[in-house]
Amino acid sequence: MTSATQSQQRGIQLTDAAVRQISFLREKQGKDLCLRVGVRQGGCSGMSYMMDFIDPSTAREDDQVFDHDGFQLVCDPKSLLYLYGLVLDYSDAMIGGGFQFTNPNASQTCGCGKSFAV
Secondary structure (H helix, E strand, O other): OOOEOOOOOOOEEEEHHHHHHHHHHHHHHOOOOEEEEEEEEOOOOOEEEEEEEEOHHHOOOOOEEEEEOOEEEEEOHHHHHHHOOEEEEEEOOOOOOEEEEEOOOOOEEOOOOOEEEO
């Protein structure tokens, strides 16, 4: 894992590789979007991670906003309880590549790394 960028608040961190990939994907959308990160019930370990680009105008008043090298990452307060300290990384490896979540709050993580338990 590469070193994480330092955000204004240390709630959710991104590695340089994750910032590059998110920036690339955001540019393909052709709009100025922000990245919403959160959790939902489901997955093989009980909770699963979710990520999606959203229009900044749809961010809720109680969302936490983290600035990362030219774009904003948004997280709702309930999800942040489970994600505080999360490091989001990206790998372009042929096997096991993609976004990888390192969550210090997870007591258990499934084999695919996309769901967790607390």
